[in-house]
Amino acid sequence: MGTVPLRDPATVMCLERMGSFHQTRLSFMRQLLRRLERERWSIDRPVWRIDASGEGAAVYRARGPNSTYSLVCFGHRLAPEERTDRVIAERWDATFTLMDGEPVESDLERLAANVPLQEAGRCTERELVLSRANKSVRLFEHVVESLAAGAQPDPEQIESVGYLMRTTAVYGNGKFGVADRDHIANRPEFAGPFQAEMLTVWLIRAFTVDLAEHLARAKSPDNAVSLDPEIRRRLGVGNSTGLGMAPFLVNHPALVHQWMLARESALARVRSEPGAGPAGAAGFIEALARARQQVDGWRTVDERQQERIAELGRDLANLSARVADGALDGQRPWDALFAWGEKNLSVEGQEMLVSLLIEPHGDLVDDLADTMVVDEGASFRIDGKLSADEMKVLIERDYPWAIETDFDGEASTARFWYVSEEKLEPRLGERYAEPGAELEQPYAAGRDVARLYRVLEDAAADTSLADVLLAHPEHRHIARRIQIVARHPYAEIRDNLIAADMVPIDLLRCKLSFFGATRFDPRSDRWVRITMFKDAPFPDELGTGSADDWAFPPVHGAAT
Amino acid sequence: MIVCSLNEIEAYGRRAARGAGMSWGLAEEAGKAARWLSARGLPGVELLLRLLTANDGRPYESMAPAVDAHRWESPDGGLCPVCCGAALSDRIADLVPGEDLVLNALAYPLLLASFLDHPQYPRNGSYALRWPDFRMWVSAQGVELEYEEASVLYRERADEAELSVDTRRQFNPTHYPRIAGVDVQIPIWHALNDLGKRTYVPASAESRARGAGAGRADND
Numbered sequence: 001m002g003t004v005p006l007r008d009p010a011t012v013m014c015l016e017r018m019g020s021f022h023q024t025r026l027s028f029m030r031q032l033l034r035r036l037e038r039e040r041w042s043i044d045r046p047v048w049r050i051d052a053s054g055e056g057a058a059v060y061r062a063r064g065p066n067s068t069y070s071l072v073c074f075g076h077r078l079a080p081e082e083r084t085d086r087v088i089a090e091r092w093d094a095t096f097t098l099m100d101g102e103p104v105e106s107d108l109e110r111l112a113a114n115v116p117l118q119e120a121g122r123c124t125e126r127e128l129v130l131s132r133a134n135k136s137v138r139l140f141e142h143v144v145e146s147l148a149a150g151a152q153p154d155p156e157q158i159e160s161v162g163y164l165m166r167t168t169a170v171y172g173n174g175k176f177g178v179a180d181r182d183h184i185a186n187r188p189e190f191a192g193p194f195q196a197e198m199l200t201v202w203l204i205r206a207f208t209v210d211l212a213e214h215l216a217r218a219k220s221p222d223n224a225v226s227l228d229p230e231i232r233r234r235l236g237v238g239n240s241t242g243l244g245m246a247p248f249l250v251n252h253p254a255l256v257h258q259w260m261l262a263r264e265s266a267l268a269r270v271r272s273e274p275g276a277g278p279a280g281a282a283g284f285i286e287a288l289a290r291a292r293q294q295v296d297g298w299r300t301v302d303e304r305q306q307e308r309i310a311e312l313g314r315d316l317a318n319l320s321a322r323v324a325d326g327a328l329d330g331q332r333p334w335d336a337l338f339a340w341g342e343k344n345l346s347v348e349g350q351e352m353l354v355s356l357l358i359e360p361h362g363d364l365v366d367d368l369a370d371t372m373v374v375d376e377g378a379s380f381r382i383d384g385k386l387s388a389d390e391m392k393v394l395i396e397r398d399y400p401w402a403i404e405t406d407f408d409g410e411a412s413t414a415r416f417w418y419v420s421e422e423k424l425e426p427r428l429g430e431r432y433a434e435p436g437a438e439l440e441q442p443y444a445a446g447r448d449v450a451r452l453y454r455v456l457e458d459a460a461a462d463t464s465l466a467d468v469l470l471a472h473p474e475h476r477h478i479a480r481r482i483q484i485v486a487r488h489p490y491a492e493i494r495d496n497l498i499a500a501d502m503v504p505i506d507l508l509r510c511k512l513s514f515f516g517a518t519r520f521d522p523r524s525d526r527w528v529r530i531t532m533f534k535d536a537p538f539p540d541e542l543g544t545g546s547a548d549d550w551a552f553p554p555v556h557g558a559a560t
Numbered sequence: 561m562i563v564c565s566l567n568e569i570e571a572y573g574r575r576a577a578r579g580a581g582m583s584w585g586l587a588e589e590a591g592k593a594a595r596w597l598s599a600r601g602l603p604g605v606e607l608l609l610r611l612l613t614a615n616d617g618r619p620y621e622s623m624a625p626a627v628d629a630h631r632w633e634s635p636d637g638g639l640c641p642v643c644c645g646a647a648l649s650d651r652i653a654d655l656v657p658g659e660d661l662v663l664n665a666l667a668y669p670l671l672l673a674s675f676l677d678h679p680q681y682p683r684n685g686s687y688a689l690r691w692p693d694f695r696m697w698v699s700a701q702g703v704e705l706e707y708e709e710a711s712v713l714y715r716e717r718a719d720e721a722e723l724s725v726d727t728r729r730q731f732n733p734t735h736y737p738r739i740a741g742v743d744v745q746i747p748i749w750h751a752l753n754d755l756g757k758r759t760y761v762p763a764s765a766e767s768r769a770r771g772a773g774a775g776r777a778d779n780d
Contacts, residue, residue, distance in 0.1 A: 124563060125741045174567030182566070182739045380592065381678060384650025420767075421760035429767060436761030442584040466650035469585070470627060473620055476585020476646065 004271040004335055006264045010401075013260070015495040019506025020308075020348040022355045023551050025362060026262055027516030029533060030548055031369045032198040035189060037547030039065050043203070043539035045210070047108075050075050052218035054093075054211060057108060060203045060539075064189055069128070069196075070099045071203040072108065074116050075211060083134050085168045085240040086423070092118070092132035094165060094207070098200040100126050100179070118169070118176075119424075125179040128190075129172045129200040133165040133208070136238065140164050140212060143227070147216035150223040158234050159297060162519060162531040164208040166238025170197050185373070193259070193372050194515065205237045205533050229541070233550075236534030239517070242527035244425045246507040247417070249493065250443045253481060254374045257488035259514050262372045263354070264490070266365035270357045271335040273364070276328040283360025285323060290552035291356060292316045294518070302522035308348045315349030359552065379484045382476070384466030388459040391468075391479070394486045395453050401494050402446035403453050414500035417441040428504060428526065444498045448478040516551065562749050563741035564605070570595040572749075573608050575756030580612035582642065583620075589649075589675075590642045596674035598742045600703055600735040603713060604671075605744050609752050610716075611668045615640055616755075625663070627651075633664035638717055641668055645675030648723075652681045660724040666691075669718040673698055676723075685727035691718035697726060702733025 011017070023030070035041075047059035060071040074095045082091045095116045103111065107126075114121030118132055139153075139161040146153040172194070173181040184190040189199075209232055216224040249256050273280070295313050300306055319341070327337050334357055341353040358365055386394075395403060405412055416437045420427045431437045442448065452475045459468055469476050485492045496502065504526045512520065517530035535553035537546045564572075574591030578584060590608060597604030615623060623640035625632035625647055632644060644663055648655070652675075655661060666672065669691055676687040676698040686699035694715070695706040707713070761767075 122562070125565065174565030177563060177565055177568070177741065179741075180565045180567050180739055378679065380588075382650055385653060418761040419759060420763065421757070422763040424760070427761075427767070429761070430770065434766040434770070435764050436767075439759055439761050464651075466647065467627075469650060470624065470647050473583040473586050473624070473643070473646075476583055477588065478585075480585060480588070 001272075001274070001332070004268050004332075006261075006268050009260075009489040009492075010494055012264060013490060013492060013494045015493060015503065015506040017347055017351065018493065018510035019503065020346075020351045021510050021513035022352050023513055023516040023518060024263060024266070024355045024358045025366065025548070025551070026266060026358070026369050026372065027514060027551070028192065028194045028198050029202070029516030029536070030551055031192050032195055032202065033536060033542075033547040034366070035195075036062075036064075037542050037545075039189075040543065043206075043542065046102075048210075048214075050211065050214055052215070053077050054215055057112060058207060058210070059103060059108075060206060061102060062199065062203065067187060067189065068101055069199065070102050071200060071207070072097050072099055072103055072111050072115065073204070073207045074112065076116060078134075080137070083137070085134060085166070089168065090120070091116075092168065093135045094204075094211075095132040096129075096200060096204055096207075097123060097127045097131070097178075098129040098196055098203075100128055100184075121176070123177040125177070125183060127178045128184060128196045129170060130176055130178055131167050131170045131200055131204065133167045133204060133237070135165050136161050136163060143212045144215045144219065147213060147227060148220040148224050150220075150225050152225070152228050152231055155231060155234070158231055160299060161238075162234070162534055163236050163238035164212055165204070166240055166529070167201060167204065168240055169244075170200060170239075172197050191373060192369060193255070198515070201237050201239075201532050202536070203539075205235070205536075206539050208237065209235065209538070229538075232538065233535055233553075236518075236531035236536070239512075239530050239532055240523075240527060241508050241512060241530065242425070243427055243504055245511060246504050247426050247441065247443060249507055249511055250445070250497070252376065253484050253491035254376050254379045254488050257491040258372050258374045260490035262368040263358075263514075265371075266358045266361070266368050267338075267354050269364050270361050271332070271338055273334055273361075274332060276333045280360050281328045284328070284356060287356050287359040287552050288316065288320060288323065289555055291352060292320070293555050294552060295352075298519055300519075300521040305520065305522050308346070311346045312348045312352060315345045316352065318344065319349070319353065362548075379487065380480070382465065382469070382480050383483060384464055384469065386465045386483075387461060388456040388463045388465070388468060389461040391465055391482065392453065392456050394482055395449055395456075398482070398485050398489070398492065399446070399449045399453075399494075402449040402496075405446055405450065405496055407447045407450050411500045412496055413444075413447060413498055415498040415502065417443040417497070431498070442477050444496070445478065445481060445492060446496045447498065448475070449482065451475070452478050452482070518551070561743045562746050564598075564744045564749065565741055566595050566599055566739065569598050569605055569742060569744075572752050572756055573605065575759055576608070576612055576752045577642070577755075579755040579758035580616050581618075581620075586642055586646055589646045593642060593645065593671050593674040596677065596737075597670065599737040599739070601738070602670065602673075602735070605742075605752060606748050607668045607671050607714065609748055609755075610714075611641065611671060612755055613751075614667060614716075623667075630660065631662045631664060638665040638667040639663055641666060641671035645672050648672070649675045649678065652676075652678050655682070655687070655723065655725060657682075657684070657725045657727050660722060663721045663723065664719070666718045666721040667716065669694075669715055669721045670696075670713050672721065672723075673703070677703075682725045682727075685725055685729075686731045688724045688726040689721065691715065691721045697729070697731055699731065701731070703735040704731060704733050705735060 041064045050056035054075045058073040143153045521529040535550040570591040573594035577587035577590035594604035594608040622636035624643040686697040689696045694712045697704040
């Protein structure tokens, strides 16, 4: 038996499926915590100058085998009307930067003058990440009140919100003056995708709990207690993600290909295994039980997602029954189970099955984490020697959906992506109802491919692409993209991103699942709440062997 | 001075070029060119701003090259180094030893340099770019510059910029890319940003009514 082939990009790269992804063991949060534990990183808090009102500065220091990084935190007092998650906000409950090395006093002064201002301040290349967070006022107050009174907070309330603070932006890679990614990409700990950002969020989580405990003690020095570690674990960092994140997947095609390829390769490796083996079977059954509990606790206000969660619950029950019936016996059981899933599960259920199949196979797949990066500059140059005919062949192979779409219809061009002058963020407009379509951002790959295809049809077959682009510079962007996709089959979202029925949160969900987010809670069709690092260990719990045993959290009450 | 990251320079440069009327694909080339020069200690941001300001409103056809084997020129005044660079980059394999190319009336010629940094080319030697008082050699290994006065880097126009493949000369790179923040004069940065702002869509009654990116209240 040969190996099972990778899934067809045309199957994987459509929005409905991308919007159904779940975290896997290749997710970026899990990569980070595995490394921190493996390399025995030590975390401490050399500076804590927060007053009884929550204002002041704190520093968390993370020391690894080669480098030290510091999360510099600033606590602020905020009037309720100042607290907004929108990108136009000017103040936040807390602001952060991840710094290369350790700050001295003059650094703290410089950062105190800039980090609280966020976009309006200026960082330097000694800073790697810039971020800010707002409280969940309801839960934060409940936790502080409870701890101050010597009691533990209500687990139900903890579970229903899931975080004390939510970040409203996590900026890296050169934004607002912080270091370019290339500056740190050759360090092993930051070679992987978004590792500096993930470290930042994980340390922010520790700060949010320390802050709540500190305020409880300030309120009631004699009675206050610390948060029970079991309850503490259930807190993650919340995150509100809107359309600002959506273009990332469009703007980084070669990188997206590497992410997808790693995930699909992991799936194919597992499906190719000749037998389940006792450890693999036990690991899968355990992960499935945990996933069922996790899905039971997944709350959202979004009706579409509520229905999908209910269906996912039924899917996982069917899957459990299937496994109990001996699905893991016999030849290539993982492949057989996957094939059954394709016929019998919802798309959300199928993608959960992908995560579950990968879960117990760390030895088989974890090395793929190192492949989730790419030198994007290497695919920038256009090969102008290709003929019009050769370009048409590429389009016919990779973009059949685009040349088959009727882009003369209003429904297929109903939207346009633009950058809002007011919000300085990507937004989605209604082309036939709002002004501004002439300032459209180049995210309508399908339509633009179809336009270039018409030009190529009119050109002589052996005309060089170089000549086509010299005469038609408006097609240069899409020609480059077609050539990138030709070499990176998972690079393109094979859906029309300006269609009337396109659901933007599908883009967000895909990216956030690669981060390792859980509990997707869509708040509209264009922004989503998530929790990061929920159930993960805290810094003082590193080294206890639990660094990667949390994404599917242990079943309550079960011995683990 | 403001210290800008290379990613900021590329992003602002791309946005400004688009704001000044370039197609998205050419604007991407412009952003890359500004980044490439900046990373090598050369005035990429300032040159791009000067170019975009000088060519603001000029139609593409008037500054794009009529491509010929040995001489490129524009039908209507100076050649744009980004338009030429893109065309050159698409045909880089045609530039071979002994087949020199002259670009007539090339605006801000230093902006052409980054287009000569190609991972596969030239097969031997380096690309040489010269205009009076200035010579430059570019390969994927690095960049060598030869000039007396720094003002020559800011040359507004080269009547004849010559391009060739140099296979004989010992190549001694003087400028290597650094991944580090770059000092940019604040007025230049603001002017570049002002061009970029033209790509933003102002809020309209319709977009506000539709809530654009908004959802329900985000406090809890």
